[in-house]
Amino acid sequence: MAKPKIATTSLAGCFGCHMSLLDIDERILELVELVEFDKSPVDDIKNFTGRCAIGLVEGGCCNEHNVDVLREFRRHCDILISVGDCATMGGIPALRNTVPLRECLDEAFVNGPSVHNPDGKYPDDPEIPLILDKVYPAHEVVKIDYFLPGCPPTADTLWEALVALLNDKPVELPYQLVKYD
Amino acid sequence: MAEILEEAAIREICQAHDCNRARLLDIARAVHKKCGYISGHAMNLIADELSTHRVEVESLVSFYSFLSDKPRGRIVIRLCNDIIDQMNGAQLVGRAFSEELGIDFGRTASDGAITLEHTACIGMCDQAPAALINDVVVTNLSSDKAREIVRELRQHTDPQRLVKHLGDGNNAHELVNSMVQNNVRLPGPSIFSPVNRGEALRKALVMSPAEVIRAIKTARLRGRGGAGFPTGMKWEFARAAPGDRKFVFCNADEGEPGTFKDRAILTERADRVFAGMTIAGYAIGASEGILYLRGEYAYLRPFLEHVLQKRREDGLLGDDIFAAEREPAPPKPAGERDVHRRPGTAGRRPFSFDIRIQMGAGAYVCGEETALINSCEGMRGDPRNRPPFPAQEGFLGCPTVVNNVETLCCAAKILEEGPATFNQYGSEQSSGTKLLSISGDCRRPGIYEVSFGIELSEVLEMCGARDAIAVQVGGASGEMVAPDQYDRTICFDDLCTGGAIMVFGPGRNVLEIARSFMDFFVEESCGYCTPCRVGNVLLRERLEKILDAKGEPADLEYLEALCRTIKTGSRCGLGQTSANPVLTTLKNFRKVYEVMVQEDREGLKRSFDLQRAVAEAEELCGRESIHNHV
Ligand SMILES: Cc1cc2nc3c(=O)[nH]c(=O)nc-3n(C[C@H](O)[C@H](O)[C@H](O)COP(=O)(O)O)c2cc1C
Ligand code: SF4
Ligand code: SF4
Ligand code: FES
Numbered sequence: 123m124a125k126p127k128i129a130t131t132s133l134a135g136c137f138g139c140h141m142s143l144l145d146i147d148e149r150i151l152e153l154v155e156l157v158e159f160d161k162s163p164v165d166d167i168k169n170f171t172g173r174c175a176i177g178l179v180e181g182g183c184c185n186e187h188n189v190d191v192l193r194e195f196r197r198h199c200d201i202l203i204s205v206g207d208c209a210t211m212g213g214i215p216a217l218r219n220t221v222p223l224r225e226c227l228d229e230a231f232v233n234g235p236s237v238h239n240p241d242g243k244y245p246d247d248p249e250i251p252l253i254l255d256k257v258y259p260a261h262e263v264v265k266i267d268y269f270l271p272g273c274p275p276t277a278d279t280l281w282e283a284l285v286a287l288l289n290d291k292p293v294e295l296p297y298q299l300v301k302y303d
Numbered sequence: 304m305a306e307i308l309e310e311a312a313i314r315e316i317c318q319a320h321d322c323n324r325a326r327l328l329d330i331a332r333a334v335h336k337k338c339g340y341i342s343g344h345a346m347n348l349i350a351d352e353l354s355t356h357r358v359e360v361e362s363l364v365s366f367y368s369f370l371s372d373k374p375r376g377r378i379v380i381r382l383c384n385d386i387i388d389q390m391n392g393a394q395l396v397g398r399a400f401s402e403e404l405g406i407d408f409g410r411t412a413s414d415g416a417i418t419l420e421h422t423a424c425i426g427m428c429d430q431a432p433a434a435l436i437n438d439v440v441v442t443n444l445s446s447d448k449a450r451e452i453v454r455e456l457r458q459h460t461d462p463q464r465l466v467k468h469l470g471d472g473n474n475a476h477e478l479v480n481s482m483v484q485n486n487v488r489l490p491g492p493s494i495f496s497p498v499n500r501g502e503a504l505r506k507a508l509v510m511s512p513a514e515v516i517r518a519i520k521t522a523r524l525r526g527r528g529g530a531g532f533p534t535g536m537k538w539e540f541a542r543a544a545p546g547d548r549k550f551v552f553c554n555a556d557e558g559e560p561g562t563f564k565d566r567a568i569l570t571e572r573a574d575r576v577f578a579g580m581t582i583a584g585y586a587i588g589a590s591e592g593i594l595y596l597r598g599e600y601a602y603l604r605p606f607l608e609h610v611l612q613k614r615r616e617d618g619l620l621g622d623d624i625f626a627a628e629r630e631p632a633p634p635k636p637a638g639e640r641d642v643h644r645r646p647g648t649a650g651r652r653p654f655s656f657d658i659r660i661q662m663g664a665g666a667y668v669c670g671e672e673t674a675l676i677n678s679c680e681g682m683r684g685d686p687r688n689r690p691p692f693p694a695q696e697g698f699l700g701c702p703t704v705v706n707n708v709e710t711l712c713c714a715a716k717i718l719e720e721g722p723a724t725f726n727q728y729g730s731e732q733s734s735g736t737k738l739l740s741i742s743g744d745c746r747r748p749g750i751y752e753v754s755f756g757i758e759l760s761e762v763l764e765m766c767g768a769r770d771a772i773a774v775q776v777g778g779a780s781g782e783m784v785a786p787d788q789y790d791r792t793i794c795f796d797d798l799c800t801g802g803a804i805m806v807f808g809p810g811r812n813v814l815e816i817a818r819s820f821m822d823f824f825v826e827e828s829c830g831y832c833t834p835c836r837v838g839n840v841l842l843r844e845r846l847e848k849i850l851d852a853k854g855e856p857a858d859l860e861y862l863e864a865l866c867r868t869i870k871t872g873s874r875c876g877l878g879q880t881s882a883n884p885v886l887t888t889l890k891n892f893r894k895v896y897e898v899m900v901q902e903d904r905e906g907l908k909r910s911f912d913l914q915r916a917v918a919e920a921e922e923l924c925g926r927e928s929i930h931n932h933v
Contacts (some may be wrong), residue, residue, distance in 0.1 A: 265906040
């Protein structure tokens, strides 16, 4: 039987959640025994090669590209997991949600202390995805099956959750793994 | 110069209230009336006079909707925009006001003369759409009338002159002068029966306080304000509570949308209410009473003060009530008869009791008894933690009985005619009669006095609403009942209501109605408990999502779970009942929800609108989303 596939992505996140996944240390060897990585920054596969058992989503959606990727993940993955506070609640990027969009762009591209932009225009290369009116947590864009809290969730949290799901067990994480105070 | 005069006026107002911190609400109302608003400077002055902190004043001003810290017009138009008024065309009326004044709601006209606002139910649902213009009530509005009102106000600036035809009964009394109609469609045997002034009180005073309480218990009187707590037991607690100073409060806040029966009682049977309060005072050993009158009913205040004054003059209120009957009868001149003198009260100890009126200032939650007490102490109307219950520790820390207007009326009636007469109506658990205030899609909206235990279908028949598709019993915090349940009965064990019955006819959408009720609770939550402050907003958002046809089946579970959280995590009755419109429509009108929700086959959220989310960036960056080309 072919190994189940797993895909991961970082949307409006800092890659910290992916780092945390790498933090499972030598268990990464066990993991590649258990699963095959599909589309993911871990193996740099850019496009889905087929249906995946699990998708791990880091970060919420701050631009239209994030939305595309997230929707693609939903279409290809049986189980979709919001990993970390950015995916779950918007996290740090969502701090901009209370600031008008124009002010955000002005600060980033016109007025910021380290900005040199003599004609004061926003970058308009079509390759640059348009920014959304605010940062959306993943579950406001697609259906999410599981949420792993933390910034980032610890390696153990990720490991326990993956192992449980891959073995068709209920995800019942001990309190220590999901408490952050 | 004007400032100096104003400053003097504010200090004078404070001094007229003995610079008493507990009278801060009255002081703030008076300053507001004088200056049109309460400026930061005014707050400082008040704080200074009352030896308190400015933040205390500011916090109070920010709490009550009738108080403002920004300049407002000398005339404030407050149009009710609750569901019943909406159904009667309040939107058109609102537009007419808005156009004629040239301003949006929440604004003051450019000449600074008139402010336009929305308000929650003002207790005129049977003659909606209705508005308050300062203290003057205008009813049965139409867009034409709205325009005419604005034109007239611009000419003579006197809201009272808008009243062209006086209402029935005491609404036409020179101290009321109101166009409000009582609309008492079915006067029953208790509340609106003729009053023989002094009879109930006289009968009470020949009994011992314990006997009075026993009579109330024998009649099995339960509170008419909504919760149905046994009145005799409440009085007994207060009587037994230690303390020399005790209080009787009459709750005339009547803020539950759809409720307007206390309005008619206060207009037509104020004497009976005051008799009830005095009897309660005698029973629990109190000599002070407060009637908490909602700000919206300010038009009744001069009249009520007059009734109180007459009672004082007639020896029914004040020092040593029925003094003449208590003394051994002095020899009287031949031929003179004294109507007050009857046998029986001689020999008892003197009993003194007086009542003052405390005005509210536009806050529904102040109807909650502990919030009401806070409000009377000159504080924000935030509810208190219970226990201690008011009967143990209430106003100023003293044992306090809080009863609804109708409850106190019933108490007087029980003393007038005896518990057995009262008891012959109603059922074992719910004795006596109940006033219903019926509004909405029915031919005869108004007030009906019915026996407890009446079937809802009979009520609908009575008011001319045979085709009702839904009935909200108990106001915004009550239950939405579906047609297959119209055989349920009005009583404390089934459909419990403080009186409100709102009828919805064919074509009405129960989800829209529930949403409108949520608007009310979001506005009125005092904000202390997170489940109530935040939860009600989330409930409304999710309802709107469903109404927008963006909902999914999972949203219904979400609503149910959230309702439970709000109910169990809230401190006072507001939060404990605010989810009821959603919970009961979910239960009794499930199908209406189910046709509105749908699962997306690909697991995408139907509520997420990509086009809308990028619209602003498209405009700012001057290019289109790549999604427009796919
Ligand atoms: C939010 C809220 C609003 C209330 N409003 C009123 C009201 O307007 N009038 C009233 O009599 N009781 C109101 N009550 C009920 C009172 O807290 C209290 O139970 C009642 O006045 C007791 O009187 P009763 O036993 O005679 O009914 C309200 C309760 C809550 C929680
Ligand atoms: S949750 Fe924390 S670690 Fe993860 S992407 Fe967001 S900021 Fe980075
Ligand atoms: S339940 Fe609501 S209204 Fe009542 S105390 Fe809490 S926040 Fe205030
Ligand atoms: S007066 Fe508008 S709903 Fe009662």
